[in-house]
Amino acid sequence: MFKMASLTLISVFCLLMLRFRSSIYAQQPYVRKATTACRIVNTSNSNSVLGYSCNGLHRNCKAYLIFRSLPPFNTVASISTLLNSDPSQLSQINGVNESATFATNWRVIVPVNCSCSGKYYQANTTHAIQHDDTYFVIANNTFQGLSTCQALKQQNIILTKNLYSGTRLTVPLRCACPTKNQSHVKVQYLLSYIVTWGDTISRISARYGVDTGRTLEANEISEEAPTIYPFTTVLVPLQNLPTDPQTAEPPPPPPSSPSPPSSKSGSNGGSGKTWIYAVVGVLAGSALTLIFGGVVFFLLIRRSKREPVATVVSDSFEERVMPLNKNSDEESQEVLDVMSHVAQSLKVYDFKELQSATDNFSSSCWIKGSVYRGTINGDFSAIKKMNGDVSKEINLLNKINHSSLVHLSGVCFNEGNWYLVYEFADNGPLSDWIYDNRNEGKVLNWVQRIQIALDVATGLEYLHSFTSPPHVHQDINSGNVLLDSDFRAKIANFSLARPTEGQGGQFALTRHIVGTKGFMAPEYLENGIVSTKLDVYAFGVLMLEILTGKEAAALYGEDNTYLSDALDVVLKDGHENLGHFIDPSMQGNYPSELAMTVIRLIESCLNKSAIHRPAMDEIVHSLSRILNASLTGELSNNISG
Numbered sequence: 001m002f003k004m005a006s007l008t009l010i011s012v013f014c015l016l017m018l019r020f021r022s023s024i025y026a027q028q029p030y031v032r033k034a035t036t037a038c039r040i041v042n043t044s045n046s047n048s049v050l051g052y053s054c055n056g057l058h059r060n061c062k063a064y065l066i067f068r069s070l071p072p073f074n075t076v077a078s079i080s081t082l083l084n085s086d087p088s089q090l091s092q093i094n095g096v097n098e099s100a101t102f103a104t105n106w107r108v109i110v111p112v113n114c115s116c117s118g119k120y121y122q123a124n125t126t127h128a129i130q131h132d133d134t135y136f137v138i139a140n141n142t143f144q145g146l147s148t149c150q151a152l153k154q155q156n157i158i159l160t161k162n163l164y165s166g167t168r169l170t171v172p173l174r175c176a177c178p179t180k181n182q183s184h185v186k187v188q189y190l191l192s193y194i195v196t197w198g199d200t201i202s203r204i205s206a207r208y209g210v211d212t213g214r215t216l217e218a219n220e221i222s223e224e225a226p227t228i229y230p231f232t233t234v235l236v237p238l239q240n241l242p243t244d245p246q247t248a249e250p251p252p253p254p255p256s257s258p259s260p261p262s263s264k265s266g267s268n269g270g271s272g273k274t275w276i277y278a279v280v281g282v283l284a285g286s287a288l289t290l291i292f293g294g295v296v297f298f299l300l301i302r303r304s305k306r307e308p309v310a311t312v313v314s315d316s317f318e319e320r321v322m323p324l325n326k327n328s329d330e331e332s333q334e335v336l337d338v339m340s341h342v343a344q345s346l347k348v349y350d351f352k353e354l355q356s357a358t359d360n361f362s363s364s365c366w367i368k369g370s371v372y373r374g375t376i377n378g379d380f381s382a383i384k385k386m387n388g389d390v391s392k393e394i395n396l397l398n399k400i401n402h403s404s405l406v407h408l409s410g411v412c413f414n415e416g417n418w419y420l421v422y423e424f425a426d427n428g429p430l431s432d433w434i435y436d437n438r439n440e441g442k443v444l445n446w447v448q449r450i451q452i453a454l455d456v457a458t459g460l461e462y463l464h465s466f467t468s469p470p471h472v473h474q475d476i477n478s479g480n481v482l483l484d485s486d487f488r489a490k491i492a493n494f495s496l497a498r499p500t501e502g503q504g505g506q507f508a509l510t511r512h513i514v515g516t517k518g519f520m521a522p523e524y525l526e527n528g529i530v531s532t533k534l535d536v537y538a539f540g541v542l543m544l545e546i547l548t549g550k551e552a553a554a555l556y557g558e559d560n561t562y563l564s565d566a567l568d569v570v571l572k573d574g575h576e577n578l579g580h581f582i583d584p585s586m587q588g589n590y591p592s593e594l595a596m597t598v599i600r601l602i603e604s605c606l607n608k609s610a611i612h613r614p615a616m617d618e619i620v621h622s623l624s625r626i627l628n629a630s631l632t633g634e635l636s637n638n639i640s641g
Helices: 002-025 032-036 076-082 087-093 135-142 149-155 180-184 201-207 212-218 268-306 329-342 351-357 391-399 431-436 446-465 522-527 533-548 552-556 563-581 592-605 616-640
Strands: 060-068 107-117 120-128 168-173 189-194 233-238 310-315 318-323 366-368 371-376 379-386 408-414 417-423 481-483 489-491
Touching: 060 120, 076 087, 076 107, 087 107, 135 149, 135 522, 149 168, 201 212, 201 233, 212 233, 351 371, 351 379, 351 408, 351 417, 391 408, 431 533, 446 481, 446 489, 446 533, 446 616, 522 533, 533 552, 533 563, 533 592, 533 616, 563 592, 592 616
Parallel strands: 060 189
Antiparallel strands: 060 107, 107 120, 120 168, 189 233, 310 318, 366 371, 371 379, 379 417, 408 417, 481 489
16 A cells, blocks of 8 residues: 555656656747737647747847848838847847848848746837737737737737827737757757748758757647748747848858879879979960850850840749849840730830820820820820839739729830830729819719729629639729729729638738728738638728718728728618718719618628628629619609609
8 A cells, every 4th residue: 555655656756747847848839820810819838829938948048039121120220129129239140230221021130138027938129009000010010920919918908999109018029048958959049030921940940050850849840740820930949149141241252173182103203294284284274264264254245235134033922023134125125025925915015105105104194193194006095104023913914804804905114114004994093083073073973883883893703703713902992993984993903912812712811911091801900811801891991982972081080980880870860861971962862772772781891790791792783783773763763754
């Protein structure tokens, strides 16, 4: 009996020791997508989104972060202020002076003081809330995933529902100190690396000269399931101070091969002959090298004048054509040849053709922004000047064909700028007709407004359901809807459009919040969730503008409430408030029952929950019935009149 009790005590003791030992030797778990989902809070020690567990050999240490420079945070001063880092240390480790400005997306190494705060390591900084900031935007846009929504919420006690400009938040940055077992293998520092598209554990490890197995172990990632996700952090265990190949000086040229050693065998005469042969060989080799080099140099000079080269590089998942010499007309033509190969059905215009079409881009042909009206073969075209990567928009427009989507007819490249040639919409953007130019007599009647809404809905239905893969436009607003001579609508500006992925057309989370203020869905602003339901929400805002004649910003009001809440008043009181709600320029010339039906449809599009919003095919069906009923009513009114 005594033996049994002793064995039990020994077993318990061993288990406790193992548990204690495991806590000392434990690494940090990689929490996958949990850090980017604002509404999911997981505070378990083994899978925490609040920070890396305080399980290192020391409670305080020097740690390092990777931050990608993006304006306005692209200088030593601005990055060190944002991340509470010593500017002199930051400039020194990156090999630049303190007044330096980094190139966009440059990987900047940021030294921080990391210490335990409760259960978790963190390096603290502060941030003043900007207009339209959310926890998600602060964590994943401003700080690029170096903090999380959950950690921000736990660290800051804010009594108001909304975040107000000027309020200062404490921002806990994700850092950690080496554990005991890491110290045993001479790991001195842990680097918090922000994962981006195309990153893998092996690539990250190779970049910093670390064994892949050590990085997998440091993040408790198995070799069988090594997937990592953008906008999350992984820890890179470093034995020395971090350096990045991106910031390193180019390596010196390899030393010239030494002369072969002279043979030690044979007589002195043989040695003398070997020496003579060596000298003759070196001289002959040098002469041949000079001649060959001169020929190559001459050919390269001729080629640089005659055949400049363009290279296609990969940027995330999109291909970008990058000219090496933007001042060369021949190179521009080569870039166009590459693009015409990608988009064979597009016409490649010579720049002189566009100059002639627009009277050399004169102010008399200017429409708006960088868009000009041109006359090509007797027909009007809209010519838009752009720079940067336009391949995504070109590739999409080249493979779609729908009457409600603007048609791209050709492209031109000249001196670093792209010129996209579109079909011309005689009546311009919808915004000119619903709230911009009321004084110019630009008024739309009820049927025209419903027809425009239906056109936009059918265009979005085509994008969501009939392109392969389905696409999200992501910037539906009244400025991006154009009206032709018959007031039929065409969706324009596909620069933010992107293909859907995963089930239900939903993306993994993104930190790149882009779009037009007032038209962006709440789940996108708060959590970065991208799906076709983004377009449905924006379409609801667009219909509200069409119906009321007011801009989206004015519809939200000062309290910034959900638009669906503002509709409740009209829906509860029925026809009593309808006259105050509908655009007064229609002077009551609309069917009130159908107007209430449209308002109910708008409300469903603006539902706070994305899954409860209708799909575009349902919206098309509803608007078709409303338009038919409107046309029938108009016809009967004309007959009775």
